[in-house]
Amino acid sequence: MxxxxxxxxxxxxxxxxxxxxxxxxxxxxxxxxxxxxxxxxxxxxxxxxxxxxxxxxxxxxxxxxxxxxxxxxxxxxxxxxxxxxxxxxxxxxxxxxxxxxxxxxxxxxxxxxxxxxxxxxxxxxxxxxxxxxxxxxxxxxxxxxxxxxxxxxxxxxxxxxxxxxxxxxxxxxxxxxxxxxxxxxxxxxxxxxxxxxxxxxxxxxxxxxxxxxxxxxxxxxxxxxxxIHGRYKQINRKYEKILNKAKEFVKKNKKVLFFQYGGLLSLSSELANELFYLYPNKIVVVAYIKGTKVNVSLRAKIDVRKLAEKALEGIESTCGGHEHACGATLQVTDLPKFRDNLIKSTK
Ligand SMILES: [Mn+2]
Missing domain, CATH: 3.90.1640.30 (inorganic pyrophosphatase (n-terminal core))
Known part of the structure; x- marks a missing residue:
């Protein structure tokens, strides 16, 4: 303190x-x-x-x-x-x-x-x-x-x-x-x-x-x-659409909810928050792809920063944030490797 x-x-x-x-x-x-x-x-x-x-x-x-x-x-x-x-x-x-x-x-x-x-x-x-x-x-x-x-x-x-x-x-x-x-x-x-x-x-x-x-x-x-209200309404419409799509990925993996999307708006942090609220027992990973770069937001009850850092070993990236909520950026070509590393480490 x-x-x-x-x-x-x-x-x-x-x-x-x-x-x-x-x-x-x-x-x-x-x-x-x-x-x-x-x-x-x-x-x-x-x-x-x-x-x-x-x-x-x-x-x-x-x-x-x-x-x-x-x-x-x-x-x-x-x-x-x-x-x-x-x-x-x-x-x-x-x-x-x-x-x-x-x-x-x-x-x-x-x-x-x-x-x-x-x-x-x-x-x-x-x-x-x-x-x-x-x-x-x-x-x-x-x-x-x-x-x-x-x-x-x-x-x-x-x-x-x-x-x-x-x-x-x-x-x-x-x-x-x-x-x-x-x-x-x-x-x-x-x-x-x-x-x-x-x-x-x-x-x-x-x-x-x-x-x-x-x-x-x-x-x-x-x-x-x-x-403020106008902007909120406009973005919220798009946000709800992406959120609903993300929910479809819940059954794909028992422990990890991995969802990736593209488009003009980076909403990965907000999406990860709400998905974690809806599925508190999952490790939530939301990847936002923009051009050749990816922004990833992670949320979990466990130390998700440590998990992300481990999954990013050998991958050119930045990673930061808190124990239960963190983010990373990497190249889009490395995203499959990151996802596989992460899912493997939770098994
Ligand atoms: Mn803060």
Whole structure:
């Protein structure tokens, strides 16, 4: 966990910031982390990171454009050396908050790295959980709830929250039920689909989200939320179609639900989540093929990251994430080998 001292240190950066720039991972934990910090200091721009697996060097353009006095990087496990070097050259302090396995990087004097995994009592609560511990604004608790649930984590304040807002969240200890059986879960799905939109639309969404005070506002269609709802509806139609197709693969293998698809939209992470909710005893593998590359999302009760790493041995690939939810990228020509290795290792 992060210590009180560390939380205060980050809070100090926020209080002193005149023109912060926030980079966040392109998912709901990343988004919630940004919203919590942005609301606290009422200043600064937010940028959803589209590059994978790292915050790549192309984003240094934003440093020249916005000239921030402090950079925040939220929920992103890797920052490219080029980006770190550019920030150092411009003498911009960088506050990096994450909860993924710690990468190897050359720490320079501008980097302030915070990760609950590198501590006396290692833990991996979502980044938004820690952002809420930093800002401590009770009115923003719903945002922290969204970020935590999206990362399959039930925070200790969930039970009180459910008593205060029973129409949004019925208390459960099971993250999967929280995601697929509550209104907060519905909002998470909406936001994660909306994050897939064009950059200009995401920018518009962020502007609206910053001023929304009540999650109920998000469920109604208003001028602030119409584009989010529109995008959600459009993507959800396609999503449901692919999900139904994936369900047909359940009987193919006793232990593994392996499903691959192509098309314009990468929905593998959302699909893997929902399939794992529907079939909690399966090892869920969803492969999204785009050109010559494949993005794979894996979910399971067992240590699926270890399983994936083993199945990827000898295959040119990247792999990252958490014990029960992780992702990998590889070449499409290696996909059959990866699938065979994986299925073989579960026998
Ligand atoms: Mn996260």
């Amino acid at each position: 992060l210590s009180q001292k560390q939380l205060e240190k980050i809070r100090g950066f926020l209080e002193r910031a005149q023109n912060p720039l926030f980079f966040f991972d392109n998912d709901v934990d990343g988004l919630a982390s940004f919203l919590l910090l942005r609301k606290f200091c009422s200043k600064g721009k937010g940028i959803a990171i589209k590059s994978f697996p790292d915050l790549n060097v192309a984003y240094t353009r934003k440093l020249h454009e916005f000239k921030p006095d402090v950079i925040f990087v939220l929920d992103k496990p890797i920052i490219s050396k080029g980006f770190l070097d550019a920030a150092a050259e411009l003498n911009m302090p960088l506050v990096w908050i994450d909860h993924h396995p710690v990468p190897e990087f050359e720490a320079n004097e501008i980097v302030n790295y915070f990760n609950p995994l590198v501590n006396e009592n290692p833990s991996n609560e979502p980044t938004s959980y820690w952002c809420y511990k930093i800002t401590r604004h009770k009115g923003d608790e719903w945002i922290a709830m969204l970020g935590c649930l999206a990362d399959w984590f039930i925070p200790e304040f969930a039970e009180t929250f459910s008593k205060e807002k029973p129409e949004l969240f019925t208390f459960t200890n099971e993250p999967a039920r929280a995601l697929y059986e509550t209104e907060l879960g519905r909002i998470i799905k909406m936001l994660s689909f909306a994050l897939l939109d064009r950059t200009s639309m995401v920018v518009k969404m962020l502007k609206n989200l910053i001023i929304i005070k009540d999650p109920k506002e998000l469920l109604d269609i208003t001028t602030k939320t119409a584009s």
